[in-house]
Amino acid sequence: MAVNFSESKTKENLMRAFAGESQARNRYTIAAEKAKDQKMYTIEDIFLYTAEQERAHAERYYxxxxxxxxxxxxxxxxxPVDQQETLAxxxxxxxxxxxxEYEDVYQKFGDIAKEEGFLEAASAFYQTAEIEHVHQVRFGEVAKLLEENQYFACDQESKWICTNCGYIxxxxxxxxxCPVCRHDQGYFLPYAFAAYKGEGR
Incomplete structure (x- = not known):
């Protein structure tokens, strides 16, 4: 059904999404500061990396x-109010x-936008939902490593990369x-999370 944009639910949902993404960005930058205070620099980077993607989502909705x-x-x-004490x-x-966001919020927003005839907005909601799923999985995997004390240690041979100099x-x-740049352990990232691993690595 065709709906005037100024009278649409999609208009409101876009603003809700803009507000939500803006707040997520701030929550993640605050969490990054906590990680930095604990000298967990690669977790700081993960939060900041995700925060910048949330900024991009907010910009698209805006x-x-x-x-x-x-x-x-x-x-x-x-x-949400997320004032937890530990990084995990x-x-x-x-x-x-x-x-x-992935399973509920953006799916509903996308369905409403599609029903109202705003296909570009619907596409933005659906596509962003898929990105939020990637965020969900990454946060969960990193949390699990911390909870099991395997972020810097493993029962079997594994790899870590120094995010300062690239030593593997x-x-x-x-x-x-780090034996190369002398930065401390907090700069090491489990290699599975390295963005640019290259062939055969």
Missing amino acids: ELLKDLSGETIFIDGGY ELLRAAEHNEKE HEGKQAPKV
């Missing part, structure tokens, strides 16, 4: 509202929130200090 520039959109909504708890909270260590435990 762009889709450009026809209402100069107006104020009033919305209601519920947003912060990661689990982030995993939960991303799961809700193979063994059952990441070095306390």
